[in-house]
Structure formats: structure tokens, C-alpha cells
Amino acid sequence: MANRDKWSTFVLLSPWIVTFIAFSLYPVAYSLYLSFTKYNPLAGQAPRFIGLSNYLGILNDPAFWQAVKNTVIFVVGTIPVTTGIAIILAVFLNQRIRFRSFFRASYFVPVMTSVVVISTIFTYIYSPFGLLNSFLNLFGLPGRNWLLSTEFALPAIMVMMIWASFGYYTVLFLAGLQNIPQEIYESAEIDGANSVQQFFRITLPLLRPMLIFALVINTIRSFQIFSQIFVMTQGGPLGSTRTVVYYLYTMGFQKFKMGYASGIAYLLFLIILVFSVIQMKTLSYEEQFYGR
Amino acid sequence: MKKITAILVVLSLLLAGLSCVALAETKLDVWTFWSKDWVKPALEEFTEGHPDVKVEYQQLTWSHGLDKITAAVSAGNAPDVVELGSTWMGQFVESQALSSLDVASAKDDYTGWLGATVKGEVYGIPWFGSTNVVYYNKELMEKAGLDPESPPDTWPEFKAASGSINDLGPGTSGYSLKIGGKFTTWQKFLPFAWSNGANVLSEDWSSAKLESKPFVEALQFYNSLKASSLVATQEEARQAFYLGRLGMIYDGPGLNIDKEAPDLEYVTSVLPRPDKPGAESIGFSGADFLTVPRQSKHVELATELALQLSRGNLISSHVNTLLPFYQEDLSELLEAHPELKSFAAAMENATSPPPHPRWVSIQEAITRAVEATLLGRGDPESNLAEAQKSVEKILQEYRSE
Numbered sequence: 001m002a003n004r005d006k007w008s009t010f011v012l013l014s015p016w017i018v019t020f021i022a023f024s025l026y027p028v029a030y031s032l033y034l035s036f037t038k039y040n041p042l043a044g045q046a047p048r049f050i051g052l053s054n055y056l057g058i059l060n061d062p063a064f065w066q067a068v069k070n071t072v073i074f075v076v077g078t079i080p081v082t083t084g085i086a087i088i089l090a091v092f093l094n095q096r097i098r099f100r101s102f103f104r105a106s107y108f109v110p111v112m113t114s115v116v117v118i119s120t121i122f123t124y125i126y127s128p129f130g131l132l133n134s135f136l137n138l139f140g141l142p143g144r145n146w147l148l149s150t151e152f153a154l155p156a157i158m159v160m161m162i163w164a165s166f167g168y169y170t171v172l173f174l175a176g177l178q179n180i181p182q183e184i185y186e187s188a189e190i191d192g193a194n195s196v197q198q199f200f201r202i203t204l205p206l207l208r209p210m211l212i213f214a215l216v217i218n219t220i221r222s223f224q225i226f227s228q229i230f231v232m233t234q235g236g237p238l239g240s241t242r243t244v245v246y247y248l249y250t251m252g253f254q255k256f257k258m259g260y261a262s263g264i265a266y267l268l269f270l271i272i273l274v275f276s277v278i279q280m281k282t283l284s285y286e287e288q289f290y291g292r
Numbered sequence: 293m294k295k296i297t298a299i300l301v302v303l304s305l306l307l308a309g310l311s312c313v314a315l316a317e318t319k320l321d322v323w324t325f326w327s328k329d330w331v332k333p334a335l336e337e338f339t340e341g342h343p344d345v346k347v348e349y350q351q352l353t354w355s356h357g358l359d360k361i362t363a364a365v366s367a368g369n370a371p372d373v374v375e376l377g378s379t380w381m382g383q384f385v386e387s388q389a390l391s392s393l394d395v396a397s398a399k400d401d402y403t404g405w406l407g408a409t410v411k412g413e414v415y416g417i418p419w420f421g422s423t424n425v426v427y428y429n430k431e432l433m434e435k436a437g438l439d440p441e442s443p444p445d446t447w448p449e450f451k452a453a454s455g456s457i458n459d460l461g462p463g464t465s466g467y468s469l470k471i472g473g474k475f476t477t478w479q480k481f482l483p484f485a486w487s488n489g490a491n492v493l494s495e496d497w498s499s500a501k502l503e504s505k506p507f508v509e510a511l512q513f514y515n516s517l518k519a520s521s522l523v524a525t526q527e528e529a530r531q532a533f534y535l536g537r538l539g540m541i542y543d544g545p546g547l548n549i550d551k552e553a554p555d556l557e558y559v560t561s562v563l564p565r566p567d568k569p570g571a572e573s574i575g576f577s578g579a580d581f582l583t584v585p586r587q588s589k590h591v592e593l594a595t596e597l598a599l600q601l602s603r604g605n606l607i608s609s610h611v612n613t614l615l616p617f618y619q620e621d622l623s624e625l626l627e628a629h630p631e632l633k634s635f636a637a638a639m640e641n642a643t644s645p646p647p648h649p650r651w652v653s654i655q656e657a658i659t660r661a662v663e664a665t666l667l668g669r670g671d672p673e674s675n676l677a678e679a680q681k682s683v684e685k686i687l688q689e690y691r692s693e
Contacts, residue, residue: 042365042384127528128528145524148525150669236663238660239660255653
């Protein structure tokens with residue numbers, strides 16, 4: 001009987017297991033193998049094993065390090081802002097205000113919109129004759145070609161991504177806030193804590209698990225930024241918006257160096273792993289309460 | 293009982309599978325970048341002549357087409373006929389992804405074989421080509437005191453014209469220096485270098501020539517246009533031209549004035565040449581080829597279908613500035629659209645970048661030098677010196693492989 005249960009579990013789970021193996025596990029393992037080979041997908045020849053050459057090449061490749069730098073700037077520049085806006089809005093939307101449902105829904109709209117659509121719209125907003133320049137001109141400020149400027153292209157994309165993603169984290173924090181028992185606030189009020197104190201002493205600490213989750217998820221996503229770059233700047237001007245995944249794409253699909261591209265993917269995996277571990281360690285919930 | 297049912301089910305599935313194989317006709321997969329309606333006549337004519345062959349057509353998109361082709365080839369799943377752009381040919385031929393075609397009988401009916409020929413073997417049928425010409429906004433020219441009937445012929449005249457249109461006031465620019473993206477920057481700049489007698493590589497592709505005097509001069513001249521030009525992406529420059537805010541734009545089939553700005557009056561002319569004796573205007577020509585991947589099991593049939601597709605002005609009748617390489621079609625097109633003669637003339641004197649297998653990397657180095665210069669990062673000499681170094685390295689890596 002127990003055996004039969006095992007079987008039926010497997011059978012019932014098989015649609016997921018099969019697709020997971022075929023479309024996630026196998027490609028991940030295969031690209032690890034590819035990262036130790038030289039492989040041109042057009043040539044129709046089997047990948048040739050070349051040991052660590054790809055990794056050594058990547059680590060000595062200035063374009064890769066520029067991509068890492070751009071990506072880190074993107075990650076470090078967007079996440080605190082996105083998180084800050086999201087927490088403030090969540091607290092605001094958690095109160096009994098007018099049109100609460102309207103605000104909740106409208107902040108979430110960009111999250112549901114396709115990244116390609118958002119990127120295309122912002123390309124027009126940032127263009128020389130676009131909305132942003134017309135707006136600046138109203139105040140007599142000079143416009144510029146935002147996406148063709150080595151200084152401003154990356155920040156312009158960062159601003160767009162903050163706008164496009166804070167709604168998602170707002171909803172996460174809103175859910176977190178609603179898990180905080182109202183009684184704690186009541187007793188704090190009796191003890192004479194004002195709302196700022198309540199926010200920093202009660203809301204933030206109790207929001208911590210959600211905060212960790214949001215930060216880790218956002219870090220992983222931000223390190224993988226690609227579509228925005230693909231649509232808006234193709235990594236230009238002068239590589240100032242070339243991110244790691246975009247660089248990986250050009251190597252794999254324009255220069256057909258699949259092994260090299262796979263190596264970049266695994267190095268990116270390592271970078272994300274390190275960042276995530278650091279985040280989990282420093283923000284960990286357990287440590288706060290039991291670790292000392 | 294259950295076992296028997298199971299066995300029966302399996303058997304019937306097997307049988308069904310077998311019968312499919314037995315009944316299967318020869319199938320040809322065709323991938324191009326155009327709407328099925330446009331190519332339908334050729335596909336229908338082909339299947340009429342080959343009732344036992346089934347043709348499956350798929351339209352690719354410009355943004356993801358190459359990725360799709362690459363994925364299909366590497367998965368061993370390539371189509372039988374696929375359209376490739378001239379800048380992709382080098383890589384595909386070098387990777388041995390294409391079959392060489394037996395087209396001896398058709399050779400005299402077409403021009404444009406050069407871009408598909410490597411070491412004497414032909415790897416694609418020239419479908420259509422395009423080149424760029426300079427479009428001038430007639431109204432802005434007249435306002436600036438220029439004669440639209442005789443557009444600038446030489447570099448100094450060109451620069452002067454750009455300056456006087458730019459002086460019409462804020463919001464109006466003379467020329468447009470187009471940068472950004474994978475192709476725009478170098479495709480719009482190289483004609484200036486070529487017209488000045490410069491080349492990217494030496495003839496035997498053994499060394500880069502980016503530091504040569506004519507090349508540097510060309511970039512210096514290009515940079516000197518900046519003061520009176522709009523520096524923008526291709527799409528932005530086109531928008532500016534449609535809106536009547538731009539006097540001159542170097543463009544080709546992608547500029548759709550008839551649709552976007554039907555009231556705009558314009559004249560076209562070949563790109564101006566340097567003001568020295570013997571200098572000629574040499575434009576950029578792009579071409580598209582119909583190729584047969586090596587993986588195709590029906591090379592002969594596929595070649596026949598590709599030839600069929602390349603005739604009848606299937607694309608050129610919709611996008612006039614894409615000129616067919618099939619000579620009969622070309623004369624027919626020019627008869628119906630005499631205004632295309634300036635394109636045909638420009639086409640005759642146009643050239644393509646060298647089909648070096650590493651061109652994708654080489655073009656990046658040129659793009660970088662041109663963009664750095666136009667964005668005010670360093671002068672033409674130092675930027676080209678850096679590009680020269682990068683290209684030399686690319687060539688060396690290629691030789692050592």
C-alpha cells in the first residue's frame with residue numbers, strides 16, 4: 001500500500017518533475033558543462049573541452065568587469081530606493097484613507113505591464129523630443145538625449161526600473177504589515193510612543209522577514225537585468241549600460257561563443273550567491289533575537 | 293485485463309506513428325523576414341510544380357530572427373531555406389552552417405553574387421539589396437537659401453548646407469549623425485571613410501587600417517558635422533525628419549516618408565564625396581540572401597524553391613527601395629518606378645563591409661571609436677588608434693584559432 005502511494009505521488013507530480021528536469025535542471029547542468037568547452041552552436045560540431053580557459057579569459061576581460069560594475073551600480077542604486085518607497089507606501093496604504101483600493105491597484109499597474117512595453121514607452125519619454133525634455137523646457141531647463149549619454153543612460157534606466165517595480169514590493173510589505181497584531185500598537189500608544197517611534201521600533205523589526213525576502217528577490221532580479229537594456233540601449237553608448245546578462249547574450253548569440261557565455265552565467269551565479277548570503281546573514285531574523 | 297488494454301493502447305499508438313511516417317511527404321521549411329502574403333505566389337507556384345512537397349512557411353522578426361535561426365541550427369533543426377543578411381554571411385559560412393549551392397544555370401540572371409561567394413563556392417542566392425541615399429527636406433533647404441534642385445555634391449558643400457539649415461533656429465538641425473544600436477553607427481559612418489579611399493582591413497584581411505590617413509580624415513570630417521547636426525538614434529532622427537525638424541538624413545528602406553509624413557517634400561541624392569580629384573561617393577549596401585542550411589536533407593529542392601522566391605519582385609513590389617538582384621525584375625521595377633533610378637545608381641557604386649568571420653567584433657570596435665568621438669570622449673586619432681589595437685587583436689585571435 002505504501003509503495004502504491006509512492007507511485008501515485010510520482011505520477012501525480014510527474015508533469016512538474018518532467019518539465020523541471022527538461023527545461024530547468026538539464027539546461028543548468030548542460031551550461032555548466034559548456035562553460036568548460038569551446039562551442040559554436042552554428043558549426044554543428046560537438047563542444048570541445050578546454051578546461052578553465054573560458055573562466056580565465058572572462059576574469060581578464062575588461063568588458064566583463066565593466067558589465068559587472070554597471071550591474072552593481074544598477075543593483076545598489078535601485079534596491080534601497082525601491083525598498084524605501086515601497087515601505088513608505090505600504091504604511092500609507094495600510095491606513096484608512098480615501099480611495100485606498102484605487103491607490104493600491106494603481107501602484108500595481110506597472111508591475112503587470114510587460115517590461116518590453118514599459119521600456120519602449122520610456123525610450124520615447126527619454127528621446128530628444130520626448131516628454132521629459134518638453135517638461136524640462138517648460139522650466140527653461142535644457143534637455144538632452146538621455147539614452148545616448150554615457151553619464152545619464154544607466155541612471156535613466158534605473159529610474160524607470162524603480163518606477164516599474166516598487167508596486168510589487170509595496171504589495172509584499174502590505175501583506176507583511178497586516179500580519180503585525182494591532183494590539184502591539186495599542187500598547188505602545190498607551191506607553192506613550194509616537195508614530196515615528198512606532199514605525200522604527202515596531203513596524204520595521206516585525207516587517208523584517210518580509211524585508212529579507214523582498215531584498216533577496218529584488219537583488220536576484222536586478223542582477224539579471226536584460227530586457228530593458230535589449231530594448232532601450234543595446235548596452236550603449238560606449239558600453240555604459242552593458243550589464244552582465246546583456247554581455248552574456250552578445251557573447252552567446254552574436255559572437256556564438258557559447259562556452260564563454262556559459263562561463264559568464266556561472267560567474268554571475270556566484271556573484272548573486274555571495275550577495276544573497278551576505279544579505280541573509282546580516283539581516284537574519286534569528287540572529288536578531290536569539291543569536292546574541 | 294488492464295495489462296491487455298495497456299498493450300493495446302501502446303500498439304495502436306505505435307501503429308499511428310508508423311502510418312504517419314509512411315504517409316509523410318517531403319517537407320520544406322522556409323523562414324524569411326516577410327509576411328506570408330507577400331511570398332505566397334512563389335510558394336504556390338512551387339507546390340504546383342511539386343505536388344508531393346509540402347512547404348511550411350514561417351515569418352521571422354528582425355529583433356529575434358537571428359537568435360531563432362541560431363537556436364534552430366544548433367539544435368539540428370534548421371529550416372531548408374532561410375533568409376540571411378549580408379553581415380551574417382561570414383559567420384555562417386565560416387561555421388560551415390550553409391550548403392554550397394549549385395546555381396551555375398542561374399548565375400548570369402543575377403548580380404550580387406559576391407556577398408555570398410567564399411573561395412569560389414556560392415552559399416546564397418542574392419535576393420534584394422538596398423543602399424542609403426541622402427534625403428533632403430525641400431522646404432528647409434529653400435528657407436536656408438539652398439537650391440533643392442542641386443543638392444550638395446562635395447563634403448565642404450555638405451557641411452555648409454548642414455550649417456545653414458541648422459542656423460534656421462532652435463529645434464531645427466542640419467544633418468543627423470546617427471548612433472546607437474548594433475548596426476547604425478558604423479553603417480552610417482563607413483561610407484564617409486570609403487568615399488575618402490579608406491578601408492577597414494587590408495586587402496588580404498591580415499591587418500587593420502583604421503589609423504590610415506584617409507580613415508582619420510573621414511572621422512574628423514564626420515565629427516566636424518556635429519556642430520550643425522542632431523546626434524541621435526536612427527529612430528529619433530527619422531522622427532525628427534518626419535516632423536520637419538531635420539534637414540538632411542542618410543537613410544534607406546527604413547525611412548517611410550510616404551506613410552509617416554505624406555506631405556513632406558523631399559529630394560534624394562547620393563552621399564557627397566570629398567573635395568579632391570578622383571574622389572567618388574561610395575555608399576553602404578546591404579543585401580539579403582536566400583540560403584540553404586547544411587542540415588537540410590533536400591538541398592536541391594530547397595535551392596529550386598529559393599530561386600523561385602528570388603524572382604517576381606515579391607518584396608520589392610512592396611518596399612520599392614529594396615532592389616532585386618534578379619535583373620529582369622530590376623528592369624521591370626525601374627520601369628514602373630523611375631524615381632528609383634537614383635537608388636539603382638547609388639547601388640552600383642555601393643559596397644559592403646568585408647565578410648570577415650569576426651566582423652561582428654570588428655564592427656563593435658568601429659562603433660566605439662565613432663561614438664566616443666561624437667560624444668566628446670577623445671579625438672578621432674586617439675579613438676581610432678584604440679580601435680586599431682582592438683581590431684588587430686581580433687584578427688590575431690582569429691588567425692590563431
